[in-house]
Amino acid sequence: MAKYLGQLLSSLKSLSSVPAIRAHVALWTGSFSSWTHTFRSIKTLPLPIFPKSWDFSQPNSSWGPEIMQMYEHYNSQCEVETEEGEKKAGPWRRLPSYNRSLKFATGGVYLSKIIQSKARLFTRNIKEPGAAFEYVLFVNEAEQRCVGIFQAGHLLEGPPGHVHGGAIATMIDTVTGTHATFLSGPVMTAYLNINYRSPIPLGSTVLIESLMDKKEGRKTFLLCNVTSTDGSKLHTETTALFVSVSVSNLIQKG
Numbered sequence: 001m002a003k004y005l006g007q008l009l010s011s012l013k014s015l016s017s018v019p020a021i022r023a024h025v026a027l028w029t030g031s032f033s034s035w036t037h038t039f040r041s042i043k044t045l046p047l048p049i050f051p052k053s054w055d056f057s058q059p060n061s062s063w064g065p066e067i068m069q070m071y072e073h074y075n076s077q078c079e080v081e082t083e084e085g086e087k088k089a090g091p092w093r094r095l096p097s098y099n100r101s102l103k104f105a106t107g108g109v110y111l112s113k114i115i116q117s118k119a120r121l122f123t124r125n126i127k128e129p130g131a132a133f134e135y136v137l138f139v140n141e142a143e144q145r146c147v148g149i150f151q152a153g154h155l156l157e158g159p160p161g162h163v164h165g166g167a168i169a170t171m172i173d174t175v176t177g178t179h180a181t182f183l184s185g186p187v188m189t190a191y192l193n194i195n196y197r198s199p200i201p202l203g204s205t206v207l208i209e210s211l212m213d214k215k216e217g218r219k220t221f222l223l224c225n226v227t228s229t230d231g232s233k234l235h236t237e238t239t240a241l242f243v244s245v246s247v248s249n250l251i252q253k254g
């Protein structure tokens with residue numbers, strides 16, 4: 001247990017060196033105070049609340065050639081070589097993705113301990129690789145862009161042979177929500193206005209691109225298109241609003 005906590009804390013600490021990821025992690029830990037405080041909270045949790053951590057945004061055996069190709073396209077731009085042959089951070093950064101968020105790490109405020117111990121991140125809670133949401137997110141801080149590469153598994157069927165609209169909305173919320181968190185810290189989705197233009201074949205891979213539109217006070221407006229990976233087919237167009245929230249208010253609202 002102590003070893004696991006040590007590993008968890010060091011991985012969170014390494015993520016926290018990236019400012020926007022620090023905000024993202026902090027949102028889901030439910031705490032903006034110091035890592036010491038977070039660690040103290042984590043220490044008080046019962047053992048079963050820690051499933052084995054696994055970064056689901058890494059390639060697995062279910063990934064087809066299309067998602068692999070897109071993954072390699074962006075992943076190869078996460079680290080670049082200078083003329084002197086030195087490696088340095090590139091324009092894109094891959095965002096890790098875990099099954100269990102740590103949003104309840106500060107402990108039992110509005111949900112029962114049983115629900116807390118069983119809560120799982122919706123998009124990562126199906127064990128069979130390739131059955132549902134296979135995706136990876138990359139963010140480009142300079143361009144204020146985020147891309148999600150999404151391979152839709154057979155459990156996401158809506159119209160025969162095609163992806164359910166709610167599953168598509170889930171992925172749009174995931175990409176834009178992560179992007180908004182990256183840009184603005186803790187946020188909640190106020191609206192997603194989605195226009196469905198053409199159906200997505202089940203099993204195919206699509207590109208979900210989120211762009212910063214504007215920020216006004218607590219409001220972050222984003223634009224998001226879902227297209228085929230070569231960009232030739234438009235599947236959805238979305239305008240989204242995220243409102244910055246304080247985590248303590250969120251907990252009280254529950």
Ligand SMILES: CCCCCCCC(=O)SCCNC(=O)CCNC(=O)[C@H](O)C(C)(C)COP(=O)(O)OP(=O)(O)OC[C@H]1O[C@@H](n2cnc3c(N)ncnc32)[C@H](O)[C@@H]1OP(=O)(O)O
Pocket residue numbers: 173174177178187188189190191217218219241243244245
């Ligand atoms: C790990 C993967 C990441 C995934 C991310 C997923 C994110 C999510 O899905 S969150 C879950 C879904 N969303 C929700 O449940 C949110 C429910 N709604 C709420 O909690 C609140 O309405 C909330 C937080 C959006 C806004 O409430 P509150 O903080 O009181 O702000 P409020 O004062 O009403 O509004 C602030 C501003 O936003 C505007 N606004 C709020 N909601 C809307 C809306 N739906 N449409 C247009 N404008 C809105 C207000 O008009 C106001 O504007 P201004 O400052 O110009 O007057």
